[in-house]
Amino acid sequence: MGKILIIDDEKSIRDALRDILLFEDYQVDEAENGVKGLELLKSNRYDLALCDIKMPKMDGLELLTKAKEELINTEFIMISAHGTIEIAVEATKIGAFDFIQKPPDLNRLLLTVRNALDKSKLVEETHTLRKKVSKKFEMVGESKPMMEVKQMISKVAETDARVLILGENGTGKELVARELHRHSHRNKKPLIEVNCAAIPAELIESELFGHEKGAFTSAVKQRIGKFEQADGGTLFLDEIGDMSLSAQAKVLRALQENKITRVGGDKDIKVDVRILAATNKDLRVEIENKKFREDLYHRLSVIIIEVPPLRERLDDISLIIDKFLDDIANDHGNAKKVIEVEAINYLKKGEWTGNVRELRNVIERLIIMSDKKITLSDVEKYNPIK
Secondary structure, three states, X not given: OOEEEEEOOOHHHHHHHHHHHHHOOOEEXXXXXXXXXXXXXXXXXXXXXXXXXXXXXXXXXXXXXXXXXXOOOOXXXXXXXXXXXXXXXXXXXXXXXXXXXXXXXXXXXXXXXXXHHHHHHHHHHHHHHHHHHHHHOOOOOOOHHHHHHHHHHHHHOOOOOOEEEEOOOOOOHHHHHHHHHHOOOOOOOOEEEEEOOOOOHHHHHHHHHOEOOOOOOOOOOOEOOHHHHOOOOEEEEEOHHHOOHHHHHHHHHHHHHOEXXXXXXXXXXXXXXXXXXXXXXXXXXXXXXXXXXXXXXXXXXXXXXXXXXXHHOHHHHHHHHHHHHHHHHHHHOOOOOEEOHHHHHHHOOOOOOOXXXXXXXXXXXXXXHOOOEXXXXXXXXXXXXX
């Protein structure tokens, strides 16, 4: 059950609320004023606070404001005998879940408490999920090439500069894009990814810019494109070297004018999007071969980050392997396996033409095929170096 803090300067009110909540099997603590309430909120994890507004030393609205400033993840239900619409609105603006007048109606109080606790649980689950996702896509490596990439990310992330991410297949270009977005001021808005190589040329424009109903045979309803979905956030154009020239022209216009037009439409739609692009191709060569627009290249490459191949950062292999052992164990709900040092040293001798992606596949294979410990003989048997 939820853990609730009652903050009220009237003992009779605290006693009444405590008895009601204990009867419902909630865990309950009490504070006789706002100062004491803030101390308890800082030192304990509460799912919900029932907080009076009129109190000596520190009133409820001041306490609520300080709790939000301290990033305390506790839902607040404000209670007052002198409630007005203005106070209720102000409390809600500050971040209160709800406002209840004294004396509270029992049914309304319990319903509001349950709803607030449901929200608290959902927020906590979302926070946990975000941490897991963040850890899953964490960039691992302490080699000199990787430290240079991380330093570039730290300098560029908070700006709106467009970034072109270069590197071979499987080096982790997507991870760089995610890190840039995660550390940007746009991180509350979505990161929308588009794999330009996976979308047929005739559909890429509809995918990026959307289309109006009837724009073509299969357009049975209006569709919102990736540019609009990413409004306020970040659009990651992966494998942009495979984008058609006609789509490149429209992307260039969108970058120049900050607006797009849906396929089959004539209305300009303003968009505020940061563009990150990635490719494993040499775009200079593509420009010479008339397969990529030079003006678009210059628009995209305000900042260029080159992700090193695995063969140039072999010192990172042990760290990367440890992360994969964690990730795969969590994905499958199994205990994390141990790998022998000799096995790691053997893996460091590989060519790794598929880079980090290939290494992950190898580790997953070894986890499946080995016993409790991954040994050198396992690696030699299931991933012999050629």
